[in-house]
Amino acid sequence: MTDDNKPKTPHRHLVWRLALTLIVPLALLAATEWGLRLAGMGHPTTFFVKHHDGTGYSPNAQFGWRYRCREMAWPFLMSSPKPANTLRLFVLGESAAYGTPDPTFSVSRQLEVMLRAQYPQARLEVFNTAMMGINSHVIRDIARECARHGADLLVVYMGNNELIGAYGVGAAAEGSTVGLSLPLIRASLWARGTRLGQATDRFLGKRDWLTPKDQDEAFFQKNRIHPDDPRREKVYKNFRANLHEVCRSGPKVLLSTVAVNLRDCPPLGSLHRRGLTAAEQARWEEAYRRGETNAERGNWSEAVRHYQIAAELDGQFADLQYRLGQAFEALGDLPRSRHHLSLACDYNAMPFGANSHINQIIRDIAQQQPPDRVRLVDAAELSLEPDLFWEHVHLTFRGNYRLARTLLPGVVALLEASLGPATGTIPSEDECAAALAYTRWDELKLTQPVVRLTARPPFTAQLDHARRQARAEAALAALAREFQQPTQQQQSLEIYHAALRRSPDDWMLRHNYAELLAALRRFEEAAAQMKLVADRFPRYTPFQWMWRAYLAAATETRVTELVKQGNELCRQGRFAEAAQIYRHALALAPQLHGLHNNLGGVLLRTGATNEAIAHLEEALKLSPDYVPALMNLGTAYAATRNDAAAIRLFRRALEREPGSRDAALKLAWVLATGCDPAQRNGAEAVRLAETLCQAPNGRTPGALDLLAAAYAETGRFDDAIRVATEAQEEAIRRGLLSQAAVIGERLQRYKNRQPYHAP
Known part of the structure; x- marks a missing residue:
């Protein structure tokens, strides 16, 4: 019997079954994935996407979606391929590296200014790839x-x-770390990077993260994390x-510790x-209270003593360590202050x-890395410098300058061979501010969102929040x-x-210049500047919205x-000229109903009734x-x-307006x-007409003239004569002589027992 005619063993059957069990579902998944891609379903998940031209x-504006992040990177245009003899730097990080509250003054911008000033002969590209809300x-x-x-x-x-x-x-x-398993996290991210994963998320409605949620103080209290x-530890490992x-x-890397x-x-x-018992907590609270009392009186040594008693009972309470840090700073013991x-x-x-x-x-x-490939800059040393932070981590203009200045030697050390000799000087903070056009207006613009942020949880739970917030709001008002x-x-x-x-x-200068012009209500100029920015980034919707808004x-x-010009001309009785002004306005805003009404009203005055209608x-x-x-x-008809x-x-x-005297008068006039x-x-x-005349101050010449006409229409000529006479006398008393003359003509008809009808 040849090998081909030998009966297949049960083992080989099992292998084939297992293979089919795996291959068929995988093939179906692959076919579905490619089908979704060919149909244009889903969105790209890479950070970089081809520019529109x-x-x-x-x-990629949708890059963050894969990671349950709705934020976008700050836009830039990166040529491809990279120009010859060009050094390309990328700044990576979260919101602090991004430049919150305004990336146009971020560390990447200031680092670029410094490098270009120090190495003017070098061809440099510095890109901000940091994003808010990522890790x-x-x-x-x-x-x-x-x-x-x-x-x-x-x-x-x-x-x-x-x-x-x-x-x-x-x-x-x-009590569990399963959700923090690195293989599990990476597998889930890979799955959400597929079109099939995106379709599944959409089908299951798992895109609620796109909608911002209101996080109140109770939310933050509930989500506090114990120090132990x-x-x-699992997060640190990841x-x-x-x-x-x-x-x-692959590239060289400059690592920086993080300043807070x-x-x-x-x-x-x-x-x-x-495990803190109720009795221990009571003693802790008493010691902490005594520390607070002594600190308020400036008795810093006593404050430290009581705070340390509290720390022996529970040293993990963060506010207590902060108070110890403040107390040691007041005593001039800066190393112990920094420690606490x-x-x-x-x-x-x-x-x-x-x-x-x-x-x-x-x-x-x-x-652990080769020093010619990876270097460290210890920016955490900036953590105690004053005026560097807006709040907990985000850097002021000075903070970004100091961080860039701290990073600069590390950048130069790693790129020294490519940069060549330094022929310029490192710009000062004022020179960086001039280069990036950081003005008092920009300081005001950046301060506003920060003050709004710190007025909300979780900042409201901080020590001394009310006092600190009041100072911030006063400073903002002064700006x-x-x-x-x-x-x-x-x-x-x-x-x-x-x-x-x-x-x-520099499109970022134009972007900020447009905001300044808009703040000064020079919207036409602001729109012109923003149009240049919007045209450069047609896919970046915030810039499109800004341009359209301006x-x-x-x-x-x-x-x-x-x-205003048209209304003034109307007041002067220059209705034809007013009509021309309103036409100009309508050419700019043909959707404004009030403009059509204004033009129709003045056209009635000029006799152009059909156009008015x-x-x-x-x-x-x-x-x-x-x-x-x-x-x-109604008047035109x-x-x-x-x-x-x-x-x-x-x-x-x-x-629509039951109390409208003018509407009642005109309706009654046509009826009569x-x-x-x-x-x-x-x-x-x-x-x-009687209702109009019975109102307070209602017996005006016009209302009385109407009532007389209405009486005449109903055959009450004696009443019509009496009221028309009163109307004529009231018009003369008010100096309305032309109106008095017209009323007099109608009065004569009533004396002849004839009602008045429109010709």
């Missing part, structure tokens, strides 16, 4: 992409978002692994140590920001008052003009000016219940002897004097 790459799991992927796009150096400033947020401690249930929570891979991504505001920003949350402030950061139960564990991991990883001065506004404009003369192609505001401002009808198409247009169109239409419109106006006998209703006209 194919000339290079820009950040090392995301930055690892961005670093890999940067390596594929010709990165010469990665500047890594990250560690603030590891413990809180996506893939932080809250990703696993308390074992999940913290951070170490991700950072190690960033260092091995140890001195001026108390912990966002505190928790007592586990650092412990306050480590024990923070709402750890938004890097702590000493994160920074030590950064130092350890840097030490706002200062900017109202014309000299300050002009100075800000001149700084931008100078910066744009030096760097006319354009709309410019149009509204111009239309408002034209309407067209504009008034358009006004009512745009706003069907707009009473002024109802009134004007009455003038063209269309009494039925006029009555219908006046009734609608009176329904209309040219169409079928539409006249003298009895209703009398009721309306």
